Amino acid sequence: MDDYALPFWVHLAVVTVLVGGAVKKVLASHLSAGPTLVAWLGATVLVERLWAFCLPALLLLVLLGLAYRLCWRSRTGPPTAILPAEGKAVLITGCDSGFGHAAAKRLDALGFEVFATVMDLTGDGARELQRTGSSRLTVLQVDITQPQQVQQALLDTKAKLGLRGLWGLVNNAGVCVNFGDAELSLMSNFRGCMEVNFFGTLCVTKCFLPLIRQAKGRIVTISSPAGDQPFPCLAAYGASKAALNLFTDTLRHELEPWGVHVSTVLPSSYKTGHSSNHTYWEQQHKQLLQSLSPALLDEYGEDYVTETKDLFQSFAKQANPDLSPVTGTIVHALLAPQPQARYYAGPGVGLMYFIHSYCPFSLSNRFLQKLFLKKKLVPRALRKQSGLEVGLDLDHLYNNNNNNNEEKLQQL
């Protein structure tokens, strides 16, 4: 045993991680295995050679590897689609704005027969689609949480399709009712997200599946990285998307014998109609402040809740306005002979998954915290404790004088 020096064990650990990573990649069906496997094995051999050379070279290699992965992801993107769009019918939900609206336009331009569902037939989004779309495009009013409306859309679609099946269903409609710490999130937030993102999508999918099976078509669902990773302040939205992810992943197994391909698209942060609606978020914020129990509001502090709202809004402002990476993946999922099970659409989302999949929790947690909402305030009750580690007397003092905490701290 004395022969085995520490460097050997470190070396062994590094090689194990690399080989393990390669094996994991091959096993994970959602990543194209070939090029990644070659890259990982190549890196393993290089590490073997360089180890004898020096440690900095190894670190350099790791950095180069990471940089390569990132470039490779963003440069190549999905390969070009091959199947013709002509004669294929697609239904997209949530086309008032955002991804749905952009996808409806793009698929229409490609020659698909598009059924675009909107919440509001008289809204700007719907009217624009009707004005600019081809004669193949049909706009239907559907609130996906209302089964009768979904049924009506099925009847309208069937009336146009005749005996033909439906090639594609793009489950795009979704909401983020509100955001914030789970304890501060109203039950109506959790239920609202579930109602639309999970039950609504479930209802549409079940309803249109017979037509999709008939065409041996495709189901493409727009989900979110928040359904896989614990983004701070997105518990309600994330939990509904997690349920959605599991549902679609299960569906993928079950529909394989029918020749139906099921894909999930996980976009990074984009500017969509809802996310940049300042009025909406202000309303939600006001309603939250009115609904929280005084005790809870006192413990967290109104400034804490307001900071979360402000951070979220500035995050939404910085989001990417160019939706084409997402519509591109939707096209690929609909027209590639072998669509991917998962699409990571947009800058940074590949890196996020890399860190989430291969790094320890401590690191990926910190990454999510730094990436998303960079909170400066801690809940008010904790400020009292950590500001000064004095006992009960001080607490008593503060509780009597909540508005002047900061001043009191300075005086003391």
Ligand SMILES: *[C@@H]1O[C@H](CO)[C@@H](O)[C@H](O)[C@H]1NC(C)=O
């Ligand atoms: C923004 O939200 C408000 C309040 O919910 C709503 O009335 C309005 O229609 C929304 N605007 C857009 C452009 O979606």
